[in-house]
Amino acid sequence: MTKTVLHGNQCATIISVVKQYKRAVILRFGRVRSVSPAGPGIIWIIPCTDTVIIIDLRTQSFNVLPQEILTKDLVTVTVDAVVYFHVLKPLNCLLHVQSHKHATELLAVTILRNILGQYTLSDLLTNRESISQAVRKEIDNGTVEWGVEVERVEIKDVILPYELQKALAAEAEGTRIAKAKIIEAEGEIKAAENLRDASKIIMQKPQTILLRYLQSLNYIASQQKTTILFPFPIDIPDHQK
Template structure:
């Protein structure tokens, strides 16, 4: 016997079914995406200052436009890693170094080095910490170069030693993308005992020089007196004038009573 099949009525279309778990998940993800989209979009833009450059690594590899900047750059937060490199001149105050000179004298040297980054890519990829590497390299080169000079030469040729150190450090630092501008020796400190010995030597030299100058002055004074005596012998009246001048000088220096014969006999020019 034939039984008709049941067909879905039109009223069944109006029945509201419950939301499935998958639909809930997608709805939540859509809401989160709509809310976070402006934040993510803003995070994709970064500003690089005029004195810096940005090296961008995408999935661990250098992006083609690196180094980027200055200005606004575009990055992907989840895949890009940005390293900012400062291009300004940096200064390193080297710690005091105890250095043995060629004549076996221990001195303490204070120096400072000025450098800047010339190639940001090499600075990031070829050396781990370019600042500490430059500092250690400068210290090593300074010790090697100062060890080739005696104490006297090191004190006299400070500018030459600074120039040699800069050239030697720059040869290696260029491979790291770092350019050395200047290396300056601020001070060379001597041991206290050596300072006392040098001071005593300098004082003895000054005393000897003073005695030599005094002896030379006495020789010149004796020669002048000899010339003056010749003049007085030629003109006897000059003796009386000299005598009166000496009395005037004695009276002006202190209060004293001077007795001299009066009238004074003038020497006779004709008497011989």
């Protein structure tokens, strides 16, 4: 908001209000005034001599367009990200770079491609958080001279080629099948060991085979109504043996 203060028939000064989340850089005859950056609140401007540039201090963001990245293990993937930043020093933002947002975007794209190319596909899929931190620090090192601070970088998506997705799915399925077979084989080994121990007990106590036989019949009969045929008479071991 601006308001003109008149003295006679001439315009002497202009009152302008700078909002809380903004700062004003005032140039008088092309030179930065000592009060810059001014605000928030009321600032005084002399027409025809002062030029005011308003700088927004709030967090801004931009999307990094999908970039094709060649990983360290020579796999081509498509990566897109989002960058959050804010202006920390309004004077540097105005005097050291023509467009701080556009320059930050170009720098983010370049650094994102360079850093992601140093990781393998496995690292890129499993270590997104640490990679995002590395990208943020590198971008921030480049923008500090412009008075811009990068708050965070988030890798939104890593898109794999369709053929590579099918190959990874087949590899994962094969790994699961191999693990299942190993577990099944280990179970067979343990079952064989238990049967071996059971046979030793039966050889020492022959009457236990009859108890096991009757237990098996009882289990079968309890499952469903059925007719069970079993040999009779049964040779009952002599308990005195």
